[in-house]
Amino acid sequence: MGEKKDVWQGTLALMVLKTLEAMGPLHGYGIARRIEQTSGDLLAVNYGTLYPALLKLEQEGYVSSEWGVSDNNRKAKYYKLTRAGRKQLEKEARDWEQTTEILSRFLSPEEQG
Amino acid sequence: MKTLRAMLIRFVSLFTRSQHDRDLDAELESHLQMHVDDNLRAGMTPEESRRQAIIKLGGVEPTKEKYRDRRGIPFLETLAQDIRYGLRMLRKSPGFTVVAALTLALGIGANTYIFSMVDALVLRPMEFSDPGRVLALWERVPSIGLDRNELSPANFIDWKAQNHVFDHIAAEEWWDANLGGVEHPEHLHGFLVTPDYFAALEAQPMLGRAFLPEEATPGKDRVAILSYGLWREHFASDSSIIGKTVLLNGIDYTVVGVMGRDFNYPSGAQVWGALAFLPEVAANRGSHYLHGVAHLSAGVTRERAQAEMSAIASRLAQQYPQTNLGRDARVMPLMESVVGETRAPLVVMMAAVGLVLLIACANISNLLLARASRRQREIAIRSVLGATRRRLIRQWLVESTLLGLMGGVLGVLLAFLSLKVQVVRIPPEFARMIPGWDKIAINTPVLVFTSAISLGTGLIFGFLPALTASRPHVSDTLKEGAPSAGAGRRRGLLRNVLIVSEVALSLALLATAGLMMKSFVRLERVSPGFNTDKLLKMFVALPDAKYTSDPQALNFYEQLVERVRNLPGVQNAAVANLIPLGGMNETWSIRIEGRPDPKPGQDPDASYRVVSDSYFRTMQIPVLQGREFSSQDSAEGQRVVAVNEAFAARYWPGEDALGKRMRLNGAPEKKPWRTVVAIVGDVRNQLDLRAGPEMYFPLRQQVGYTAALVVRTSSDARSMEATVRAQVAALDRDLPVFDVSTMDDLRSVSVTAQRMGGTLMTAFAGFALVLAAIGLFGVISYAVSERTHEIGIRMALGADPRQVLRLVVGQGMTLALIGLLLGLPLALGMGRAVGGLLYSVAPNDFATFAGVAVVLAGVAMVACYIPARRAMRVDPTVALRHE
Numbered sequence: 003m004g005e006k007k008d009v010w011q012g013t014l015a016l017m018v019l020k021t022l023e024a025m026g027p028l029h030g031y032g033i034a035r036r037i038e039q040t041s042g043d044l045l046a047v048n049y050g051t052l053y054p055a056l057l058k059l060e061q062e063g064y065v066s067s068e069w070g071v072s073d074n075n076r077k078a079k080y081y082k083l084t085r086a087g088r089k090q091l092e093k094e095a096r097d098w099e100q101t102t103e104i105l106s107r108f109l110s111p112e113e114q115g
Numbered sequence: 116m117k118t119l120r121a122m123l124i125r126f127v128s129l130f131t132r133s134q135h136d137r138d139l140d141a142e143l144e145s146h147l148q149m150h151v152d153d154n155l156r157a158g159m160t161p162e163e164s165r166r167q168a169i170i171k172l173g174g175v176e177p178t179k180e181k182y183r184d185r186r187g188i189p190f191l192e193t194l195a196q197d198i199r200y201g202l203r204m205l206r207k208s209p210g211f212t213v214v215a216a217l218t219l220a221l222g223i224g225a226n227t228y229i230f231s232m233v234d235a236l237v238l239r240p241m242e243f244s245d246p247g248r249v250l251a252l253w254e255r256v257p258s259i260g261l262d263r264n265e266l267s268p269a270n271f272i273d274w275k276a277q278n279h280v281f282d283h284i285a286a287e288e289w290w291d292a293n294l295g296g297v298e299h300p301e302h303l304h305g306f307l308v309t310p311d312y313f314a315a316l317e318a319q320p321m322l323g324r325a326f327l328p329e330e331a332t333p334g335k336d337r338v339a340i341l342s343y344g345l346w347r348e349h350f351a352s353d354s355s356i357i358g359k360t361v362l363l364n365g366i367d368y369t370v371v372g373v374m375g376r377d378f379n380y381p382s383g384a385q386v387w388g389a390l391a392f393l394p395e396v397a398a399n400r401g402s403h404y405l406h407g408v409a410h411l412s413a414g415v416t417r418e419r420a421q422a423e424m425s426a427i428a429s430r431l432a433q434q435y436p437q438t439n440l441g442r443d444a445r446v447m448p449l450m451e452s453v454v455g456e457t458r459a460p461l462v463v464m465m466a467a468v469g470l471v472l473l474i475a476c477a478n479i480s481n482l483l484l485a486r487a488s489r490r491q492r493e494i495a496i497r498s499v500l501g502a503t504r505r506r507l508i509r510q511w512l513v514e515s516t517l518l519g520l521m522g523g524v525l526g527v528l529l530a531f532l533s534l535k536v537q538v539v540r541i542p543p544e545f546a547r548m549i550p551g552w553d554k555i556a557i558n559t560p561v562l563v564f565t566s567a568i569s570l571g572t573g574l575i576f577g578f579l580p581a582l583t584a585s586r587p588h589v590s591d592t593l594k595e596g597a598p599s600a601g602a603g604r605r606r607g608l609l610r611n612v613l614i615v616s617e618v619a620l621s622l623a624l625l626a627t628a629g630l631m632m633k634s635f636v637r638l639e640r641v642s643p644g645f646n647t648d649k650l651l652k653m654f655v656a657l658p659d660a661k662y663t664s665d666p667q668a669l670n671f672y673e674q675l676v677e678r679v680r681n682l683p684g685v686q687n688a689a690v691a692n693l694i695p696l697g698g699m700n701e702t703w704s705i706r707i708e709g710r711p712d713p714k715p716g717q718d719p720d721a722s723y724r725v726v727s728d729s730y731f732r733t734m735q736i737p738v739l740q741g742r743e744f745s746s747q748d749s750a751e752g753q754r755v756v757a758v759n760e761a762f763a764a765r766y767w768p769g770e771d772a773l774g775k776r777m778r779l780n781g782a783p784e785k786k787p788w789r790t791v792v793a794i795v796g797d798v799r800n801q802l803d804l805r806a807g808p809e810m811y812f813p814l815r816q817q818v819g820y821t822a823a824l825v826v827r828t829s830s831d832a833r834s835m836e837a838t839v840r841a842q843v844a845a846l847d848r849d850l851p852v853f854d855v856s857t858m859d860d861l862r863s864v865s866v867t868a869q870r871m872g873g874t875l876m877t878a879f880a881g882f883a884l885v886l887a888a889i890g891l892f893g894v895i896s897y898a899v900s901e902r903t904h905e906i907g908i909r910m911a912l913g914a915d916p917r918q919v920l921r922l923v924v925g926q927g928m929t930l931a932l933i934g935l936l937l938g939l940p941l942a943l944g945m946g947r948a949v950g951g952l953l954y955s956v957a958p959n960d961f962a963t964f965a966g967v968a969v970v971l972a973g974v975a976m977v978a979c980y981i982p983a984r985r986a987m988r989v990d991p992t993v994a995l996r997h998e
Contacts, residue, residue: 030142031149049146050173053139054185061121074152078145079138 014055016098017041019091022065022083029070029078030056056081064090128187139182143175193506194513201514211486212518215479219522219572221882222475224529225468227565228538229875231530231555233465234564236457240551241380241450243317247417251452252284252407253445254428259717263445263452266407267438268392269400270431274407274444277427280420282412283315286405291656291821292386295849296362297349302656302853303363304383307390313340315410316380316449320372323357326389336391339363340372345385363388364658365849380453381406382550400438401704408449421446453550460872463949467627470620471879471886472568476576477613477620478890483515483577484610485897487584494584504585511581512574519573527565531557539871542856545864579609607898611930614887614894618934618971619941621880621887625967626942627949628873628880633963634953635873638866641954643695644798644806646735650858651832652694655843655850656821665750665818671846672814672822676727678842679826684835686827689730690814692723694823695800696858696865704780705810707766708788718780721762721808722800725817731757731795733827741773741793748792748813755813757793762808777810802865803954825858832857872952884971887934888978895927896982903989911991923986927979928972935968942967 014037021036022028028036033056034049059065064087070080083091128135147168154164172178205212243249253263254270266274271286278284285308292305310326313319320340330338339361341350350356360367368388411420424444432439487494494507502510534555546552655675662668672690679688693699704718713719728744730736739760748755756777763772772791779786789812797806824843828835840852856864863870899906906919943959950958 029145029149031146034146048173049150049171050178050181053142053178054181057182057185058121061124062118063120072145072149074149076145076148076152077141078149079142 014051015059016091016094018052018055018059018081019064019083019087019094022081023088023091027070027080027082029072029080031078033081059087063087125187126191132187135186136179139179143172143178147172147175194509197510197513198517200510201517204514205517208486211482212521215482215518216521216525218475218478218886219519219569220525220529222468222472223522223526223565223569223572224533225526225879225882226465226472226568227526227530227557227561228533229461229464229468230564231534231557231561233461234558234560235551235554235556236549237454237461239554239560240453241316242377243450246450247448248411249316249449250281250409250411250417250420250446251449252409252424253447253452254403255443255445256441257443258441264442265403266405267400267403268396268405269398270428270439270442271405271407272392272397273431274424274427277430278420278423280412280415280423281315281409283311284407284409285309285312285315286390286407287312287381288390288405290386290388292363292388293365293656293658293849293851294349294361294363294386295365300849300851301349302654302851303345303385305363305386305388306381306384307388309390312387312408313374315408316378317410318374318378318380321375322354323370323372325372330389331391333391333393336389337366337368338371338389339368340374340387341370342374342385342387343376343378346373365660366658379547379550379553382453383547400435409446417446417448456868457549460868460952463627463952464872464875466945466948467624467876467879470624471883472572474617474620474624474883474886474890476572477617478886478893479515479518480576480579481610481613481890481893483511483580484583484613485893487511487580490584507585508581511584512577515577515581516570516573519569519571519576522572523565523569526569527557527562530561530565539875541867542860542864545867579613583609607901610894610897614890614930615934615937617887617890618931618975619938621883622935622938622967622971623941623945624876624880624883625971626964627945628876629963629967630946630949630953630956630958630960631869631873631876633960634956635866635869637956638802638869638954641799641802643802643862644736644796645695647696647858647862649828649830649832650734651826651828651835651839651855652697652823652858652861653836653839653852653855654821654823655852657850659820661847661849662820668818668820669815672727672818674846675824675842676729678845679824679839680729682835682838682842684829684838686829687729687733688824688826689727689733690822690824691727691730692725692819692822694825694858694861695798696802696861697823697854698801698865700800706778706780708776708778719766721758721810724809724811725814725819726811727814730811730825731793733825734798735827736798737796739794739796741791743793744811744813749815752816754787754789754816755792756789757795757811758791759795759797759806759809759811761797761806762810763791763794765808802862803869823854832859869952869954884974887971888974891927891931891975892978892981894930895923895979896985898926899923899982899986902986906986906989907991907993910989916987919989920980920983920987923983924976924979927983928975931972931975931979935971939964 017037017040018033021033021040025032025036030052031049034052037052056065056067060067060081064084065081066084067079067081070078072078147165150168150171151161151164154167155161159167169175241249252266252274254266255262255264266286268286275284287306287308290305290307292303294301294303308326310328310331313325319325321343323340325340326338330336341356341361346352346356353359356370356373358369358371360369362368363386374387409420411417421444424446428439428442428444432442497510498504498507534557541549541552657668657671662671676688676690679685693701701723702720703723704720706712707719726744728746728748731738731743738757741757744755744757758772758777766772766777767775772794775791776788777791778788793811795811798809799806824839826832826835826839836855840855843850843852906922909919910916942964946958946960946964956963
């Protein structure tokens with residue numbers, strides 16, 4: 003269970019960073035909705051798991067947060083990407099692409115012969 | 116880096132919890148609100164909107180929980196909880212806490228106290244950058260078992276010239292230095308050293324410089340280096356002292372340096388002079404009196420140095436067989452050479468206090484096991500509420516560690532007080548001769564040691580109770596009153612094992628203490644061969660510069676003895692070159708008339724004493740045959756000698772020694788034959804050593820310049836000190852008197868190590884005995900309370916109270932006897948370990964072992980009897996109703 007969670011959390015962190023890069027500053031609820039929309043029903047996000055992940059990113063210095071007001075006038079905590087976060091996103095995205103590429107080559111049927 | 120930063124933030128957030136909690140509450144609330152807004156827009160009812168939002172979030176509290184885990188450091192947070200909880204539990208049973216903490220305080224305090232001595236006296240009597248490279252040099256003669264012999268000047272000079280392994284090599288010899296030109300003349304403990312001396316010891320003067328190579332030549336050697344203490348006390352810390360002169364032995368010496376406060380080598384040194392060998396001294400290969408020190412060159416190992424020095428020594432042995440045959444060189448770390456005799460007793464002490472602490476641990480383990488039984492319900496409830504086994508164990512260990520730390524703090528306090536009030540008291544004039552004595556203190560290394568053992572003991576005694584206590588028997592325990600037989604039996608067994616080990620360890624300690632005490636008492640009763648009662652002694656050293664001839668010195672001594680003897684309150688007085696029990700001896704090589712020249716390395720020898728006429732009478736040493744020295748034994752008269760029984764027995768076995776002749780080894784024209792005119796009783800130079808051969812020469816025929824004055828008084832010897840000192844001053848105003856003490860004091864100081872060992876060991880063993888008794892009492896009391904029901908039934912069925920008593924006492928005594936049996940080999944082992952420290956007591960002395968076993972069994976009996984009496988009084992009706 004632990005391992006699975008780690009993988010999931012790593013991916014989630016990458017998704018959060020990507021979301022913030024694409025959307026600019028956003029609150030937790032917004033991030034959750036956005037990830038849900040983008041990933042379709044592939045990932046049934048349990049919104050609650052997002053908050054520890056956001057906290058971790060903040061502790062690591064990749065995102066920063068401050069209180070603001072939402073479109074429909076609700077007080078909400080907004081997260082935004084820091085410079086370190088942007089770099090981290092690039093790095094992780096690159097790593098991710100590499101991993102998926104290797105895996106797909108590995109798993110593609112032609113090469114199995 | 117990122118992890119570190121995250122860790123730091125998490126750590127800080129441990130202390131800013133409530134604000135973060137409010138922040139999270141607000142964030143989650145805003146999240147839910149937004150979600151509810153969306154759901155409402157999608158057409159849900161308000162209730163359903165909120166319900167769905169919460170479901171989607173995964174619950175508010177679980178989210179908070181996960182968030183918190185990430186935010187702080189869960190381990191530390193729960194640890195803090197455990198500590199708070201542990202403190203609360205300890206506060207709730209103050210009786211237990213106080214007893215346990217005090218027990219530990221005594222155990223840890225004793226360890227701290229002994230370790231402070233071990234640290235200062237054994238581990239770090241001197242500070243060197245690398246203690247393995249600062250060496251002591253000795254000669255050794257393996258064929259006669261002589262392991263450490265001083266160096267002769269000629270050998271030292273050759274060693275210095277021929278070796279390639281030392282970057283510094285130096286020698287030192289004793290130097291009597293009378294400080295003059297001050298109001299009260301004082302005798303200083305001085306040493307003459309060759310120029311490399313301080314460099315070899317990695318030391319530099321605090322002011323000025325060390326000796327220069329050219330100052331090792333006669334005529335240029337009037338230079339001195341002062342110790343910090345001398346500089347402060349006699350020269351008022353004068354920082355411009357360099358270049359000034361001081362009057363030593365009537366001669367002006369230029370001060371070239373002052374050593375720092377920490378430099379105390381050789382122990383007690385107050386002044387160092389330059390050692391310049393006169394030509395005839397430099398050629399002397401037969402007199403061994405120099406101490407060698409050396410510093411290894413970079414890259415040279417001690418083994419290589421030893422090999423090279425042995426090679427040099429064997430070359431010298433071939434070259435000079437008469438003096439050097441069979442002589443090897445020995446290289447050892449200076450520290451080892453210095454620590455020497457203090458190590459063995461301190462190691463034994465350290466082992467003893469270690470055992471005491473183990474016993475204390477076993478006792479507290481037992482108390483905790485009993486507590487574990489009483490707290491079963493609490494533990495069961497905690498585990499039902501979801502505490503894991505690991506968490507339960509940790510909770511117990513935290514509690515015991517807290518106890519250990521409390522004991523540690525109190526223990527340090529105890530050790531500090533013991534040092535402050537000087538539980539072990541040694542007169543300062545003797546203490547300063549023990550290297551490192553002045554450094555005994557509760558310092559950082561000692562505190563590190565104590566912290567480590569405090570934590571360690573907490574874990575040790577907490578371990579077993581934690582394991583058993585955390586094994587929850589939930590269903591059993593929660594059913595009110597149902598005894599959980601399995602767990603109970605296991606715990607009972609554990610407690611029995613602990614108590615058996617306590618008894619075994621106590622036996623070992625008691626036996627060791629018994630042996631050491633017996634040895635000490637025997638030593639105290641030993642007759643040194645003279646009467647120490649009402650005997651005062653003091654030393655004077657006549658400076659060569661002033662007393663230029665033997666008759667002049669002799670005249671001084673005779674006048675002094677005459678004046679002192681005529682004082683009211685004085686019965687007799689005499690002078691001698693050395694006095695017994697003073698820690699010094701001088702042995703000279705001799706020749707016996709009519710015997711062939713001895714083979715090299717097998718020289719006959721004897722202790723060398725020069726005494727005035729009245730010496731034997733004053734000391735009350737019996738003259739067994741022949742006569743005392745008298746005025747007829749003058750410088751011009753027949754050369755005579757008195758020998759002790761041991762001398763007569765060794766060199767003229769089965770013959771009448773009276774009238775036989777002997778002489779000191781050397782050129783016959785300088786060392787004439789002497790006729791034995793008296794055989795006197797043996798005198799011990801050291802209480803625990805039988806007297807060896809001794810020879811006494813009359814002062815008139817062998818004048819020396821340092822002498823002890825012994826005075827037999829008719830009342831308290833100490834009270835005569837001032838009057839006697841006045842007589843010395845009346846003869847020579849500038850002559851300092853030193854090493855003044857009564858012979859009783861000297862005798863008592865000479866057995867300090869044994870007294871300290873015996874008394875401390877007895878104190879530790881007594882403590883261990885009390886602990887074992889308390890432990891046994893606790894176990895039996897507990898067993899009685901657990902068996903009240905059974906005993907009630909037995910009584911109801913007609914058992915005699917005496918039978919019950921036997922049952923209970925029998926249970927306890929079985930444990931005690933098993934402990935005694937198991938402790939016996941341990942005790943024998945300890946006995947063997949201290950064997951070398953014992954005087955005239957065998958390490959397996961039967962009386963001692965039997966005695967302590969009986970004492971231990973008796974104490975155990977009492978410890979069992981008290982709870983057994985309670986068992987005897989059990990009222991069957993009450994006991995049966997109780998269940």
